[in-house]
Amino acid sequence: MNAQTPVCQLLERQAMDYRQWWWVAPPQDDWLLEAGGGVISGDQSVLDAWRASGKSAGSALSTEPLEDIPGAVLFWPKSHALGEWWLLSLCERLPAGTPLQVVGENQGGVKRVLKVLAALGLGCRKRDSARRSTLFETRLERVSVAADAVWQTFEAEHLTLASHPGVFGHGKLDDGTRLLLSTLEAHLPDAPGTVLDLGCGDGVISAWLSERRANITAVDVNLFAVAATRCTLQTNGLTGEVLPSDVYSALDERRFDMIVSNPPFHQERTIDYGPAARLIRAAPQHLTPGGQLILVANAFLPYPDLLESTFGHCEILADDRRYRVYRVVLSQRHAI
Incomplete structure:
Protein backbone atom coordinates (compact mmCIF):
# COMPACT_ATOMS: atom_id res chain seq x y z
CA MET A 1 0.00 0.00 0.00
CA ASP A 148 6.35 17.16 32.97
CA ALA A 149 7.47 20.77 33.34
CA VAL A 150 5.06 21.75 30.54
CA TRP A 151 1.99 21.05 32.71
CA GLN A 152 0.41 24.20 34.09
CA THR A 153 -2.71 25.37 35.91
CA PHE A 154 -4.92 28.40 35.35
CA GLU A 155 -8.09 29.86 36.85
CA ALA A 156 -11.45 30.03 35.09
CA GLU A 157 -15.07 29.91 36.26
CA HIS A 158 -13.80 29.94 39.88
CA LEU A 159 -12.03 26.64 39.18
CA THR A 160 -8.37 25.64 38.98
CA LEU A 161 -7.83 23.88 35.66
CA ALA A 162 -4.95 21.62 34.65
CA SER A 163 -3.57 22.09 31.15
CA HIS A 164 -1.04 20.47 28.81
CA PRO A 165 0.09 21.64 25.35
CA GLY A 166 -1.70 18.61 23.89
CA VAL A 167 -5.09 19.79 25.21
CA PHE A 168 -7.49 22.00 23.24
CA GLY A 169 -7.34 25.65 24.35
CA HIS A 170 -4.15 25.09 26.35
CA GLY A 171 -3.89 27.55 29.23
CA LYS A 172 -7.13 29.47 28.64
CA LEU A 173 -10.90 29.10 28.52
CA ASP A 174 -12.09 29.32 24.92
CA ASP A 175 -15.01 31.59 24.08
CA GLY A 176 -17.24 28.76 22.86
CA THR A 177 -17.01 26.91 26.18
CA ARG A 178 -17.59 30.17 28.04
CA LEU A 179 -20.84 30.71 26.10
CA LEU A 180 -21.87 27.09 26.72
CA LEU A 181 -21.41 27.38 30.48
CA SER A 182 -23.24 30.70 30.74
CA THR A 183 -26.11 29.17 28.76
CA LEU A 184 -26.20 26.04 30.89
CA GLU A 185 -26.54 28.22 33.98
CA ALA A 186 -30.03 29.21 32.83
CA HIS A 187 -31.13 25.81 31.52
CA LEU A 188 -29.62 23.24 33.88
CA PRO A 189 -32.19 21.27 35.92
CA ASP A 190 -31.98 21.45 39.72
CA ALA A 191 -31.11 17.74 39.67
CA PRO A 192 -28.99 17.25 36.52
CA GLY A 193 -28.74 13.46 36.97
CA THR A 194 -26.20 11.56 34.88
CA VAL A 195 -24.23 13.76 32.50
CA LEU A 196 -21.72 12.79 29.81
CA ASP A 197 -19.06 15.40 29.01
CA LEU A 198 -18.00 14.27 25.55
CA GLY A 199 -14.64 15.71 24.51
CA CYS A 200 -13.76 16.83 28.03
CA GLY A 201 -10.55 18.76 27.27
CA ASP A 202 -9.10 20.35 30.41
CA GLY A 203 -12.17 19.29 32.42
CA VAL A 204 -13.80 22.69 32.92
CA ILE A 205 -17.26 21.49 31.84
CA SER A 206 -17.04 18.36 34.00
CA ALA A 207 -15.87 20.32 37.04
CA TRP A 208 -18.50 23.03 36.55
CA LEU A 209 -21.27 20.41 36.32
CA SER A 210 -19.89 18.36 39.21
CA GLU A 211 -20.10 21.49 41.38
CA ARG A 212 -23.81 21.55 40.52
CA ARG A 213 -24.39 17.97 41.71
CA ALA A 214 -24.27 16.24 38.32
CA ASN A 215 -23.12 12.63 38.22
CA ILE A 216 -20.29 13.08 35.71
CA THR A 217 -18.76 10.76 33.15
CA ALA A 218 -16.12 12.48 31.01
CA VAL A 219 -14.52 11.04 27.87
CA ASP A 220 -11.99 12.21 25.31
CA VAL A 221 -10.02 10.49 22.55
CA ASN A 222 -7.05 12.66 23.57
CA LEU A 223 -5.08 11.06 26.41
CA PHE A 224 -3.65 14.43 27.46
CA ALA A 225 -7.23 15.65 27.95
CA VAL A 226 -8.14 12.57 30.00
CA ALA A 227 -5.18 13.22 32.31
CA ALA A 228 -5.99 16.95 32.52
CA THR A 229 -9.65 16.34 33.42
CA ARG A 230 -8.73 13.84 36.12
CA CYS A 231 -6.28 16.37 37.58
CA THR A 232 -8.82 19.22 37.36
CA LEU A 233 -11.47 17.23 39.24
CA GLN A 234 -9.01 16.13 41.90
CA THR A 235 -7.54 19.62 42.36
CA ASN A 236 -11.00 21.08 42.94
CA GLY A 237 -12.12 18.31 45.28
CA LEU A 238 -14.74 17.09 42.80
CA THR A 239 -15.69 13.64 41.55
CA GLY A 240 -16.35 12.08 38.17
CA GLU A 241 -15.45 9.10 36.02
CA VAL A 242 -12.95 9.96 33.27
CA LEU A 243 -12.27 7.55 30.41
CA PRO A 244 -10.26 7.51 27.17
CA SER A 245 -12.81 6.97 24.41
CA ASP A 246 -13.17 7.54 20.67
CA VAL A 247 -16.57 9.28 20.93
CA TYR A 248 -18.75 6.56 22.55
CA SER A 249 -16.39 3.59 22.07
CA ALA A 250 -15.70 3.03 25.79
CA LEU A 251 -19.32 3.41 26.91
CA ASP A 252 -20.95 0.25 25.52
CA GLU A 253 -24.74 0.73 25.93
CA ARG A 254 -24.66 3.23 28.81
CA ARG A 255 -27.26 6.00 28.73
CA PHE A 256 -27.27 9.48 30.26
CA ASP A 257 -29.82 12.11 31.18
CA MET A 258 -27.72 14.72 29.40
CA ILE A 259 -24.81 14.85 26.95
CA VAL A 260 -22.83 18.10 26.86
CA SER A 261 -20.06 18.83 24.38
CA ASN A 262 -17.85 21.38 22.67
CA PRO A 263 -16.89 18.97 19.87
CA PRO A 264 -13.70 19.39 17.83
CA PHE A 265 -13.84 19.90 14.08
CA HIS A 266 -10.12 19.93 13.25
CA GLN A 267 -7.61 17.12 12.81
CA GLU A 268 -4.36 19.09 12.94
CA ARG A 269 -4.96 21.71 10.18
CA THR A 270 -7.69 19.78 8.34
CA ILE A 271 -11.40 20.34 8.98
CA ASP A 272 -12.95 17.05 10.07
CA TYR A 273 -16.65 16.81 10.93
CA GLY A 274 -16.43 13.05 11.51
CA PRO A 275 -16.28 12.91 15.34
CA ALA A 276 -19.04 15.52 15.75
CA ALA A 277 -21.23 13.71 13.23
CA ARG A 278 -20.78 10.42 15.10
CA LEU A 279 -21.50 12.20 18.38
CA ILE A 280 -24.83 13.49 17.05
CA ARG A 281 -25.98 10.42 15.09
CA ALA A 282 -25.27 7.97 17.93
CA ALA A 283 -26.58 10.23 20.71
CA PRO A 284 -30.07 8.62 20.76
CA GLN A 285 -28.41 5.30 21.73
CA HIS A 286 -26.83 6.97 24.77
CA LEU A 287 -29.64 9.20 26.04
CA THR A 288 -32.47 8.22 28.35
CA PRO A 289 -36.00 8.99 27.04
CA GLY A 290 -36.44 12.73 27.47
CA GLY A 291 -32.68 13.18 27.79
CA GLN A 292 -31.05 16.13 26.08
CA LEU A 293 -27.97 16.83 24.01
CA ILE A 294 -26.51 20.33 24.40
CA LEU A 295 -23.50 21.35 22.34
CA VAL A 296 -21.70 24.51 21.33
CA ALA A 297 -20.16 25.01 17.89
CA ASN A 298 -18.88 27.69 15.57
CA ALA A 299 -21.89 29.32 13.94
CA PHE A 300 -20.79 28.39 10.41
CA LEU A 301 -20.66 24.64 11.05
CA PRO A 302 -23.49 22.57 9.47
CA TYR A 303 -24.73 20.93 12.66
CA PRO A 304 -28.40 22.02 12.60
CA ASP A 305 -29.12 19.71 9.66
CA LEU A 306 -27.47 16.79 11.45
CA LEU A 307 -29.36 17.49 14.65
CA GLU A 308 -32.71 17.84 12.89
CA SER A 309 -32.26 14.70 10.80
CA THR A 310 -31.33 12.71 13.92
CA PHE A 311 -33.78 14.15 16.47
CA GLY A 312 -36.49 15.70 14.31
CA HIS A 313 -35.90 19.16 15.75
CA CYS A 314 -33.18 21.58 16.90
CA GLU A 315 -33.33 24.52 19.29
CA ILE A 316 -30.81 27.37 19.44
CA LEU A 317 -30.32 28.38 23.08
CA ALA A 318 -27.68 31.07 22.45
CA ASP A 319 -26.03 32.77 19.48
CA ASP A 320 -23.31 35.40 19.77
CA ARG A 321 -22.63 35.35 15.99
CA ARG A 322 -19.41 33.44 16.49
CA TYR A 323 -20.80 30.47 18.39
CA ARG A 324 -24.18 28.82 18.84
CA VAL A 325 -25.45 26.60 21.63
CA TYR A 326 -27.84 23.93 20.36
CA ARG A 327 -30.23 21.71 22.31
CA VAL A 328 -32.22 18.67 21.26
CA VAL A 329 -34.39 16.42 23.42
CA LEU A 330 -34.82 12.71 22.77
CA SER A 331 -38.50 11.95 22.20
CA GLN A 332 -40.06 8.49 22.44
CA ARG A 333 -40.29 8.47 18.65
CA HIS A 334 -36.53 8.85 18.21
CA ALA A 335 -35.46 6.74 21.19
CA ILE A 336 -33.49 3.62 20.26
Missing part, protein backbone atom coordinates in the same frame (compact mmCIF):
# COMPACT_ATOMS: atom_id res chain seq x y z
CA ASN A 2 1.25 3.47 -0.89
CA ALA A 3 1.44 6.25 1.66
CA GLN A 4 -1.55 8.58 1.69
CA THR A 5 -0.43 11.67 3.64
CA PRO A 6 2.33 14.03 2.42
CA VAL A 7 4.58 13.36 5.42
CA CYS A 8 4.34 9.59 4.95
CA GLN A 9 4.96 9.94 1.23
CA LEU A 10 8.20 11.73 2.12
CA LEU A 11 9.17 8.88 4.45
CA GLU A 12 8.20 6.26 1.86
CA ARG A 13 10.82 7.49 -0.57
CA GLN A 14 13.68 7.20 1.94
CA ALA A 15 16.30 4.47 1.54
CA MET A 16 15.57 3.35 5.10
CA ASP A 17 14.53 0.12 6.78
CA TYR A 18 11.80 1.34 9.14
CA ARG A 19 10.48 -2.12 10.02
CA GLN A 20 11.53 -2.00 13.70
CA TRP A 21 11.32 1.77 14.16
CA TRP A 22 8.59 3.37 16.24
CA TRP A 23 6.23 6.06 14.95
CA VAL A 24 5.54 8.88 17.41
CA ALA A 25 2.31 10.95 17.19
CA PRO A 26 1.60 9.72 13.64
CA PRO A 27 -1.35 10.62 11.42
CA GLN A 28 -3.87 8.01 10.34
CA ASP A 29 -2.10 6.39 7.37
CA ASP A 30 -2.31 2.65 6.64
CA TRP A 31 1.18 2.71 5.12
CA LEU A 32 2.60 3.10 8.62
CA LEU A 33 0.93 -0.13 9.77
CA GLU A 34 2.45 -2.00 6.85
CA ALA A 35 5.87 -0.42 7.38
CA GLY A 36 6.03 -2.14 10.77
CA GLY A 37 7.42 -1.16 14.13
CA GLY A 38 5.30 0.26 16.94
CA VAL A 39 3.51 3.48 17.76
CA ILE A 40 3.43 6.00 20.60
CA SER A 41 0.39 8.25 20.53
CA GLY A 42 -1.80 10.48 22.64
CA ASP A 43 -4.80 9.57 20.46
CA GLN A 44 -6.85 6.65 21.72
CA SER A 45 -8.24 5.89 18.25
CA VAL A 46 -4.70 5.47 16.89
CA LEU A 47 -3.77 3.13 19.75
CA ASP A 48 -6.97 1.11 19.22
CA ALA A 49 -6.24 0.72 15.49
CA TRP A 50 -2.68 -0.46 16.06
CA ARG A 51 -3.62 -2.90 18.81
CA ALA A 52 -6.43 -4.29 16.64
CA SER A 53 -3.77 -5.02 13.99
CA GLY A 54 -1.62 -6.88 16.51
CA LYS A 55 1.02 -4.12 16.59
CA SER A 56 2.85 -2.64 19.58
CA ALA A 57 1.25 0.58 20.82
CA GLY A 58 2.12 2.75 23.81
CA SER A 59 0.46 5.71 25.50
CA ALA A 60 2.09 9.11 25.15
CA LEU A 61 1.84 9.56 28.91
CA SER A 62 3.63 6.36 29.85
CA THR A 63 7.02 6.89 31.47
CA GLU A 64 8.20 3.33 30.83
CA PRO A 65 11.63 3.29 29.13
CA LEU A 66 11.71 1.95 25.58
CA GLU A 67 14.71 -0.28 24.93
CA ASP A 68 16.01 -2.14 21.87
CA ILE A 69 14.45 0.28 19.39
CA PRO A 70 16.68 1.09 16.39
CA GLY A 71 15.08 4.50 15.90
CA ALA A 72 11.95 6.64 16.08
CA VAL A 73 10.14 9.09 13.80
CA LEU A 74 8.35 12.04 15.41
CA PHE A 75 5.55 13.61 13.38
CA TRP A 76 5.74 17.29 14.28
CA PRO A 77 2.35 18.64 15.47
CA LYS A 78 0.87 22.02 14.63
CA SER A 79 1.36 23.06 18.27
CA HIS A 80 4.97 24.11 18.72
CA ALA A 81 4.74 23.62 22.51
CA LEU A 82 3.41 20.10 22.04
CA GLY A 83 6.29 19.30 19.69
CA GLU A 84 8.74 20.44 22.37
CA TRP A 85 7.00 18.17 24.90
CA TRP A 86 7.34 15.19 22.57
CA LEU A 87 11.08 15.81 22.20
CA LEU A 88 11.54 16.06 25.97
CA SER A 89 9.51 12.90 26.52
CA LEU A 90 11.52 10.94 23.95
CA CYS A 91 14.80 12.11 25.50
CA GLU A 92 13.57 10.64 28.80
CA ARG A 93 12.21 7.35 27.48
CA LEU A 94 14.69 6.30 24.77
CA PRO A 95 18.35 5.44 25.30
CA ALA A 96 20.94 8.13 24.61
CA GLY A 97 22.20 7.90 21.05
CA THR A 98 18.90 6.60 19.61
CA PRO A 99 18.39 7.93 16.05
CA LEU A 100 15.41 10.26 15.76
CA GLN A 101 13.83 11.62 12.61
CA VAL A 102 11.38 14.53 12.76
CA VAL A 103 8.97 15.04 9.87
CA GLY A 104 6.21 17.54 9.26
CA GLU A 105 4.50 19.78 6.76
CA ASN A 106 6.22 23.09 6.14
CA GLN A 107 3.01 25.04 6.82
CA GLY A 108 2.80 23.26 10.18
CA GLY A 109 6.04 24.86 11.35
CA VAL A 110 8.35 21.85 11.14
CA LYS A 111 11.33 24.03 10.19
CA ARG A 112 11.33 25.43 13.73
CA VAL A 113 12.64 22.02 14.83
CA LEU A 114 16.18 23.20 14.09
CA LYS A 115 16.00 25.93 16.76
CA VAL A 116 14.25 23.68 19.28
CA LEU A 117 16.86 20.95 18.96
CA ALA A 118 19.68 23.50 19.14
CA ALA A 119 18.18 24.92 22.37
CA LEU A 120 18.23 21.40 23.83
CA GLY A 121 21.87 20.94 22.79
CA LEU A 122 21.03 18.37 20.11
CA GLY A 123 22.56 18.47 16.66
CA CYS A 124 20.35 18.20 13.61
CA ARG A 125 20.53 18.06 9.83
CA LYS A 126 17.96 18.16 7.07
CA ARG A 127 17.66 14.77 5.41
CA ASP A 128 15.08 15.43 2.69
CA SER A 129 12.17 17.62 1.58
CA ALA A 130 9.26 16.98 -0.78
CA ARG A 131 5.47 17.18 -0.83
CA ARG A 132 5.77 20.54 0.98
CA SER A 133 7.20 18.63 3.92
CA THR A 134 10.65 18.36 5.47
CA LEU A 135 12.49 15.51 7.20
CA PHE A 136 15.21 16.17 9.79
CA GLU A 137 17.40 13.71 11.67
CA THR A 138 19.26 13.79 14.98
CA ARG A 139 20.24 11.55 17.90
CA LEU A 140 18.62 11.71 21.31
CA GLU A 141 20.54 12.59 24.47
CA ARG A 142 19.60 13.28 28.06
CA VAL A 143 18.55 16.92 28.59
CA SER A 144 18.11 19.01 31.73
CA VAL A 145 14.43 19.90 31.19
CA ALA A 146 11.75 17.44 32.38
CA ALA A 147 8.82 16.71 30.09
